[in-house]
Amino acid sequence: MITTYPRAIRGTRTLPYLAGASVLVGAIASFMALVWAPADAVQGDVQRIMYVHVPAAWLAYLAFVVVFLASVAWLWGHSPLADAVAVASAEIGVMFTGLAIVLGSIWAKPTWGVWWTWEPRLVTTAVMFSMYAGYLLLRSLSSDFERRATRAAVVGAIAVLNVPIVHLSVTWMNALHQLPSVLRPGPPALDGRMYATLLVAVAAFTLLYASLLVARVGIERRRRSDAGRSEG
Amino acid sequence: MRLRRAWLVAERDLRGERAQPDGLAAAVGLTAILVFVESLLVGPATAAATPAVASGLLWIALTLGAILAITRSFDRELEDDALESVLTLPGGADALYLGKVLAATLLLTLVSLAGTALTVLLLDLEVSLPGHLGLVTLGGALAIPPTVTLYVAISLRLRARALVVPLLAVPALVPQLIAASAGAAAAITGDAGGSFAWCALLVATALVSAIAGLTIGPAAIE
Numbered sequence: 001m002i003t004t005y006p007r008a009i010r011g012t013r014t015l016p017y018l019a020g021a022s023v024l025v026g027a028i029a030s031f032m033a034l035v036w037a038p039a040d041a042v043q044g045d046v047q048r049i050m051y052v053h054v055p056a057a058w059l060a061y062l063a064f065v066v067v068f069l070a071s072v073a074w075l076w077g078h079s080p081l082a083d084a085v086a087v088a089s090a091e092i093g094v095m096f097t098g099l100a101i102v103l104g105s106i107w108a109k110p111t112w113g114v115w116w117t118w119e120p121r122l123v124t125t126a127v128m129f130s131m132y133a134g135y136l137l138l139r140s141l142s143s144d145f146e147r148r149a150t151r152a153a154v155v156g157a158i159a160v161l162n163v164p165i166v167h168l169s170v171t172w173m174n175a176l177h178q179l180p181s182v183l184r185p186g187p188p189a190l191d192g193r194m195y196a197t198l199l200v201a202v203a204a205f206t207l208l209y210a211s212l213l214v215a216r217v218g219i220e221r222r223r224r225s226d227a228g229r230s231e232g
Numbered sequence: 233m234r235l236r237r238a239w240l241v242a243e244r245d246l247r248g249e250r251a252q253p254d255g256l257a258a259a260v261g262l263t264a265i266l267v268f269v270e271s272l273l274v275g276p277a278t279a280a281a282t283p284a285v286a287s288g289l290l291w292i293a294l295t296l297g298a299i300l301a302i303t304r305s306f307d308r309e310l311e312d313d314a315l316e317s318v319l320t321l322p323g324g325a326d327a328l329y330l331g332k333v334l335a336a337t338l339l340l341t342l343v344s345l346a347g348t349a350l351t352v353l354l355l356d357l358e359v360s361l362p363g364h365l366g367l368v369t370l371g372g373a374l375a376i377p378p379t380v381t382l383y384v385a386i387s388l389r390l391r392a393r394a395l396v397v398p399l400l401a402v403p404a405l406v407p408q409l410i411a412a413s414a415g416a417a418a419a420i421t422g423d424a425g426g427s428f429a430w431c432a433l434l435v436a437t438a439l440v441s442a443i444a445g446l447t448i449g450p451a452a453i454e
Contacts, residue, residue, distance in 0.1 A: 127403045138387070142391070150452055151452050158444055
C-alpha cells in the first residue's frame with residue numbers, strides 16, 4: 001500500500017496554517033458580526049446574515065475567476081496543476097454559490113416576504129450555479145484525463161462571463177435586490193462598523209477558500225499520481 | 233479561405249440532410265409534438281391573454297429541436313468517419329465549427345418558421361405584426377446555433393452526451409430565449425419598437441456567441 005506522496009502533496013504543507021488562520025479570523029468575524037456590529041435600523045438583527053451571505057457570494061466570484069485563469073493556463077500549457085486548480089475551485093465555487101442562494105433566500109423571507117422571486121440577481125445567480133454544476137457533470141463523465149481537462153477548460157473559460165453579469169445585473173435592470181454596497185464606484189454604502197465586520201468576514205471566507213483549494217488540489221494530484229502508478 | 237472551408241462543411245452537411253433528412257425530421261417532429269402538447273395545456277384563452285407564455289414555450293421547443301438536429305449532424309460525421317479528415321486540414325476545427333453553425337442556422341430557420349406557424353394556428357393567435365414576428369423568428373434561428381454547436385462539439389465522443397448537452401447549453405441560452413420570447417410576444421401584441429429591440433439583442437448574442445465559439449471552441453474539437 002502506498003502511504004506517502006511527498007512530491008504530489010507538497011502543497012498541503014501550508015494547509016494547517018491556512019486552516020488555522022481561517023478558524024481564527026472566522027471566530028473574530030463571528031464576534032464582530034454577532035456582538036460588535038450594530039443592528040440595522042430598518043431590518044434589525046436579521047440583517048446580520050449579510051456577514052455570511054455577501055462573503056459566500058464573493059467567494060463564488062473568486063472561485064469562478066480562478067477556474068477561468070486555471071482553464072486558460074490548461075489550454076495554454078496543458079499543466080496538470082492548472083486542471084487540478086480548476087476542478088478544485090469549481091467545486092468550491094458551486095458549493096458557495098449554493099450557500100449564497102440559500103442564505104439569500106433565508107434573508108429574503110423576512111425582508112421581501114418571499115423565499116424566491118424572479119429578480120435579475122437571483123435569476124442570474126441560479127443560471128451561474130447551473131452552468132458550473134454542468135461543468136462538474138461534464139468532468140465526471142469522462143475518464144480520459146487530457147480530453148476531460150480540455151473540454152472542461154473550454155466551458156470554464158466561457159462560463160466566467162456569468163460573474164460580471166451576476167454582479168452588474170442589479171444595476172442594468174430594475175431589481176428588488178439591493179445595489180452593490182462595497183464593489184462599486186465611490187465609497188461603501190455601509191456604516192463603518194458594519195463595513196469593517198464585512199471585510200473581516202470576507203477575509204475569513206477567503207482564507208477558508210484557500211484552505212479548501214489547497215486540500216482539494218492535493219487530493220486531485222494524489223489521484224493523478226495513483227492513476228499514473230496503476231497505469232505504469 | 234477559412235470561410236470557404238466552412239461553407240464546404242455546411243454545404244456537405246446540407247447535402248447529407250437533403251439525401252437523408254433525419255436531423256431535420258427529428259427537429260421538426262420534436263418541435264411539432266412539443267408545440268401541440270404545450271398548446272393543448274395552455275389553450276387559446278391563456279395564450280391570447282399572455283402571449284409571452286405561448287412564445288416562451290415555442291422557443292423552449294425550438295431549442296430542444298436545435299439540440300437534436302445539431303447532435304445528429306455531428307453523429308453523422310462520426311458514423312461516416314469524416315471528422316478526422318476535416319480536422320487534419322489547417323484550420324479544420326474552425327471550419328468545422330463555423331460550417332456546422334451555418335448549416336444549423338439554415339435548418340433551424342425552417343424549423344422555427346414551421347414551429348411559429350403551428351403555434352399561431354393551434355393557439356388561434358391574432359398576430360398584430362406578422363412581419364416583425366418573422367424577423368424575431370429569424371433572429372432566434374440565428375442566435376441559438378452558435379451556442380448549441382459549441383456544446384455539442386465539446387461533448388463529442390462523450391458518454392451520456394444526450395444528458396450533458398442540454399444541461400450545458402440551456403443555461404447558456406437564457407438571454408437568447410428571453411429575447412426571442414419577449415420579441416415574439418411584442419410582435420403579437422403590436423409593439424414594433426419592442427420587437428425590433430429584442431431582435432437586435434438576438435443578433436448581438438448570435439455574434440458574441442459565434443465569436444466566443446470560434447475563439448475557444450475548436451480547442452475542444454477532437
